Amino acid sequence: MDNQAFEMHGENIPSSSPGKEGPKKEEGRKGSWTLLRIFLVCLLACVLSTAIGVLALSLLYLDTSASLRENRDQNEAATPPETAGKEVEPKFQFLNHLPKSKVFKYPGGEIQWARFRNDAREYQSAEELEFGKSLNHHHSKMTFGTLLIKSKGLRAPHWHFNANEHGYLLKRQSSPTAGTKVGCSVKENLSFCHGSSTVCVLQPAGGVDFIRTFQKQREDQAVNLPANLKELVQNATYVQSPEELVWQYFYDLQGSEEFPFPGGIFQWARYRRNGTGLSQTERIFSESLNKHENTLTLATLRIFSNGLGQPHFHFNANEMGYVISGCGQVGVTLSGVTANFNIGIGDVIFFPVGTQHYIKSVCDEDLLLLLAYSTGNQLETLRMRDYFHGTADHILAQLFFKKQEEFQKFPK
Known part of the structure; x- marks a missing residue:
């Protein structure tokens, strides 16, 4: 054997045909089977990859379609019936x-x-x-x-x-009267x-513990003052805040x-x-x-x-x-x-x-x-009067096809 590695590998494979040609035939058959297995594995991987890709695209399409339908339905629902198609x-x-x-x-x-x-x-x-x-x-x-x-x-x-x-x-x-409480x-x-x-x-x-003891009112925005207000409020009079605070x-x-x-x-x-x-x-x-x-x-x-x-x-x-x-x-x-x-x-x-x-x-x-x-x-405001006063007479005359003298008559 010229190739020792080949001979050593071939000894582990049983041969059905005696003689020198037996190991070579077995080795050739084994190599073909190995290539076939590699091809089948690659083919299976390609099939699986394709299937996964198609499945992902399908799910994405379904999700997008559902989102579009949901947005369309929301837009339709968000438009009051009386406004639909109305100019x-x-x-x-x-x-x-x-x-x-x-x-x-x-x-x-x-x-x-x-x-x-x-x-x-x-x-x-x-x-x-x-x-x-x-x-x-x-x-x-x-x-x-x-x-x-x-x-x-x-x-x-x-x-x-x-x-x-x-x-x-x-x-x-x-209206309030001098010396009396405003009502x-x-x-x-x-x-x-x-x-x-x-x-x-x-x-x-x-x-926070104190805030959690608050009782929710019937409405969040405002309530009427209770009849027993004086009993609930210890001091119903308030000292006027300093002017620098009030006038802010x-x-x-x-x-x-x-x-x-x-x-x-x-x-x-x-x-x-x-x-x-x-x-x-x-x-x-x-x-x-x-x-x-x-x-x-x-x-x-x-x-x-x-x-x-x-x-x-x-x-x-x-x-x-x-x-x-x-x-x-x-x-x-x-x-x-x-x-x-x-x-x-x-x-x-x-x-x-x-x-x-x-x-x-x-x-x-x-x-x-x-x-x-x-x-x-x-x-910052620009009024028509300021525009005319701030624009040269000859420019106004060209813009409005008038004689320059007419714009000179504008009161300053």
Whole structure:
């Protein structure tokens, strides 16, 4: 044997044929059988791999199909039946008829909202849905609500994890008298909220164990004051907090300075870079607004009967407004959208940042609105008057196909 290794290996395999050729034949037969086994193993591995791949793809397809069907079903369910296939006028991107919205009642009063909702089934109409989508699409982070507190009702202590809140006391049935305790039969508040990341923590004596002893009220938002309040409260009188604390959260908007313009009057609760002329309490409030993130600028706008708030837009803020009294007409121009519509008491309007808009009073009485702007910095606005004054006469003449002399006649 020339190959010793082959001979040694062949001795372990019984041979059925004597002679020198027997081991070689057996070895050749064994090599063929080994190759066949390798081929069969590879074939089996390929078959198994293919089967596993097909099974995985099938499961993925079934899961994807189920998810698509579930999403489709959710979308169909999330659309109120009355809104299905209904075309909505573009104006409802900017207009909400708040009195038609759902009334959320609690023992101490009721709330109505103009806001975005994650679940579209919570909207009462296609128009309300369009308004909510617009708020979310333009990243306004703004919510508006009217809060009615009944006689002796209580807005229970609470906090918001994702918003600052600004409120405006709209009316009260009885007025306070000097030297007497204020007692209002009904209070109606208007509240604007702007998104933030505020978190409050309770740390009473006893910690969490003490909090766990609290009894859940019938409603989370508010409760009426109990008849035996004096028995429950050890000391019903409270010492007035220092002014530097009070005026961080309170502002006398109605008593503030009036800023007239040709069509009406503005009053502001806002931050001002230059605090010259501000009272001490106004300065405290102004600095408080600018100190916190996602605060708002509030204002009341009174447009005289048949007066006009000239076209303008804001560089750094979305605007939301509520009609307190009167009636008017609004014009809005946004990229690809132009809308003109009437507004009345209780309506909420929304102007995304950079939207050109105007408001006109069309009633015999003044049009009064409460406005909120989504900035705690000084509001930046460009009005049509400022645009014309800031643009050269010859440029205006070319833009509007007029003689240059006509633009020189504009009052400065």
